[in-house]
Amino acid sequence: MPVRGGRAVVAALVCCLVAATAQGAAADPSPAPGPVRPKSLAEVRDELDRLYHDAEVATDAYNAAEERAGKQSARVAALAEDMAAGRAALERLTSRMGAAARAQYRSGGLPLDVQLLLSADPDDVLDEVGRARRAQHGVDGLLREQTRVQEELRRKSKAAKGQLEKLRGSRKAEADARKRIEKRIATAKALEARLAEEERGRLLEMQKKTADEAHAAFVRSGSLKDVKGEASEQGEKAVAYAAEQIGKPYGWGDEGPDSYDCSGLTSQAWAAAKRPIPRTSQEQWRLLPRIGVEAMRPGDLIIYHQDASHVGMYIGGGSIIHAPRPGRDITVADAGSMYILGVVRPDKRP
Missing domain, CATH: 3.90.1720.10 (endopeptidase domain like (from Nostoc punctiforme))
Structure with missing residues (x-):
């Protein structure tokens, strides 16, 4: 019985608290948000100045990125031309090396002493040996040139990839700046569009007065004297x-x-x-x-x-x-x- 009585008291207290809370909520509701105070013309002027200033900063960033992109594009195009010329040179070297190898194969096969014994004119054999040695030197030169051209192609390919990465970065910076410019100009135009015609006139007068006061202070400073x-x-x-x-x-x-x-x-x-x-x-x-x-x-x-x-x-x-x-x-x-x-x-x- 005591336990049941205690539970009854707790239940009664909970009910009282719920009722009191409900009554308080009904008696003192949360205040609804009031109307947003319209901006004064001075605040509009300041906000417009900020928006257009931000747009100008973004324009400088856009111009810089565009200039970088132009230079990088030209560099990529020049590297592409160099690489095409390098590949053509490599093909020519490969062809010449193939011809030299075939010529060596046709003239080789017998030791020098055997060639001298079998030949009716040993001087011809010696001349041929001299030509073969010169040809071998030529092949060695072709090999060195081929190695140099291949290394140059690898270097230019790496440079082209680097320039392409930079170009992508510049294009992204350009696009980001464009978005910032367009957003700020759109916001500024929307802000101006909400002004009545008479307010626009007053805003222009206010902006002119601010500029005139700044210039007057500049003149008074003696800077132009x-x-x-x-x-x-x-x-x-x-x-x-x-x-x-x-x-x-x-x-x-x-x-x-x-x-x-x-x-x-x-x-x-x-x-x-x-x-x-x-x-x-x-x-x-x-x-x-x-x-x-x-x-x-x-x-x-x-x-x-x-x-x-x-x-x-x-x-x-x-x-x-x-x-x-x-x-x-x-x-x-x-x-x-x-x-x-x-x-x-x-x-x-x-």
């Missing part, structure tokens, strides 16, 4: 080329003639001036001679952002020509409207 350098002859040609492209659209990975990305524009402008320079803004920053802002002259390249992901061409008067970003056209802008990492000079004249 002593910038009075004159363009070199090549610099003038590069600036003239860039100016002709104003109004054409930005196109990531493009080098003209109908559209350009930022480094596509600068590299093609200097190519037109007969001074080839690296393809990407990061390589332009890494490899070209650096100069101080105060020493700038038209034609020099201003590299922007800490990661060297953007570049514009200085044209004098505190202005640049650049390809801004997807959805925008090549234009003239204030040199200080973005964070300046540094300045590089493509032509060698001091």
Whole structure:
């Protein structure tokens, strides 16, 4: 009886707890998620800046991978041609060795002393022996050449395999960068598309104000005060080329003639001036001679952002020509409207 009574008490307690829990849940339900707060225009601007910056970084990676792939493809093609020539040479050597072996077989078989005894003219036999020895030397030379050609073929085959592996790596990097670019641009466009027309106008004004304030601060710093350098002859040609492209659209990975990305524009402008320079803004920053802002002259390249992901061409008067970003056209802008990492000079004249 006591046990049964204890079980009854436990059961009653469990029922009370379940009921209390149910009542509490009914009385105090979990709050439903509220509406997501819409982004402010300042937040939209910041997010767009980030997305387009990420797209530009990926564009530089895409361009670099594409350039590497082009060089690797050319190297693979050259190795393939060399290997084909090597195989043809090996076939010719094999054929010549076969002919030499057959000739030796036909002329051989008897010892020299027997040949002298049987021959009506011993001098002919000695001449034939001399020819045979020379032929043997020729066969030895063919063997050495055959070994050399075979070794060369093995080396080039190994090099071709290595280049193919590198080419596959570059193509993968290119494809990955393409995906990153397309994803970020699609996200940015979707974000802009959600804005009302009036908001888009305000956003453009906000972006312009930010750029104007940055350039004003750049001017106040005195950085442009002593910038009075004159363009070199090549610099003038590069600036003239860039100016002709104003109004054409930005196109990531493009080098003209109908559209350009930022480094596509600068590299093609200097190519037109007969001074080839690296393809990407990061390589332009890494490899070209650096100069101080105060020493700038038209034609020099201003590299922007800490990661060297953007570049514009200085044209004098505190202005640049650049390809801004997807959805925008090549234009003239204030040199200080973005964070300046540094300045590089493509032509060698001091």
